Amino acid sequence: MLENGLKDKLGELTTELDNLKEDHAKELAMVKAQAEARAVQAQGVGRALAVDEATLPRVSNAMTIAELKVELKARDTTGKFTKGLSSWSKGDFMCELGQGTPRLSAVAEYRCVEELRDLVKRQKCAVERERQRVLREQEEERRRKREEEQEEMRRQEIERQREEDARLAKHEEGLHTHTSLCHGCPLAPTRELLIRANEYRRMPRDENPLTSCDVCNVEKEYNPKVKIVWSCVKCDYDICWECYQVESLPEDQRDEKRKEIAKMKEAERKAEIKRKEYNPK
Ligand SMILES: [Zn+2]
Ligand SMILES: [Zn+2]
Ligand SMILES: [Zn+2]
Numbered sequence: 001m002l003e004n005g006l007k008d009k010l011g012e013l014t015t016e017l018d019n020l021k022e023d024h025a026k027e028l029a030m031v032k033a034q035a036e037a038r039a040v041q042a043q044g045v046g047r048a049l050a051v052d053e054a055t056l057p058r059v060s061n062a063m064t065i066a067e068l069k070v071e072l073k074a075r076d077t078t079g080k081f082t083k084g085l086s087s088w089s090k091g092d093f094m095c096e097l098g099q100g101t102p103r104l105s106a107v108a109e110y111r112c113v114e115e116l117r118d119l120v121k122r123q124k125c126a127v128e129r130e131r132q133r134v135l136r137e138q139e140e141e142r143r144r145k146r147e148e149e150q151e152e153m154r155r156q157e158i159e160r161q162r163e164e165d166a167r168l169a170k171h172e173e174g175l176h177t178h179t180s181l182c183h184g185c186p187l188a189p190t191r192e193l194l195i196r197a198n199e200y201r202r203m204p205r206d207e208n209p210l211t212s213c214d215v216c217n218v219e220k221e222y223n224p225k226v227k228i229v230w231s232c233v234k235c236d237y238d239i240c241w242e243c244y245q246v247e248s249l250p251e252d253q254r255d256e257k258r259k260e261i262a263k264m265k266e267a268e269r270k271a272e273i274k275r276k277e278y279n280p281k
Helices: 003-042 045-047 065-075 090-097 106-171 241-247 253-279
Strands: 179-180 183-189 195-197 202-204 228-232 237-240
Touching: 065 090, 183 237, 228 241, 237 241, 241 253
Parallel strands: none
Antiparallel strands: 179 183, 183 228, 195 202, 228 237
């Protein structure tokens, strides 16, 4: 009975002791893990993450000057070593880099970053080229629009001129009301007819130096005194005042009129000579 009671008590104590041991082990493991984490943190995050110092390539005297130069540029983040390196001796490079320090330019991860930099640069170039292309396209589109607008304005101006010409032609057709024996169609006063002087201006038909009398063929250009008085636009017919005096008469009276005019001109000529004799300049 007593023996049984002791046995039970011993069993309870043993179980309790096991539980205590287990708790203690857990606590120890936790403390150890925290201490390790603190130790890693103290050495720096970078070291804990990627680099195995034992296998890092190192700067050494065995490197060529070209390799040393590459290493210097790899380490230089400020760009202060971009020029003047051609005069550097091996000793200068070793002094600047430090014997046995990690050789950044020989680390695979560094080369990978360099490749990425290059890739970024090229793709940025491609993006910029595309942007420029779009800008050029937009500029080209604007230019095309401007040209179309100008072309449309020219078309409208031509149309406007055409309408004005038609309106004027109709108006001038109405001016041909004078019938005369000198021409088969009714005539219009030359003074009231307009011709184009240039793209922008019109002038009276009788002021055009190229208008000539269809009978005596005298052009105003060679004889500014000639006075073109009647015209037929449809036939491009013009007649001067002097010829009209003759040509407007019936055929059988024209010779007489010509003689009369010749006589009158002769008298005028003589009078002019006399006038000059009495009033010499
Ligand atoms: Zn790579
Ligand atoms: Zn004439
Ligand atoms: Zn005519």
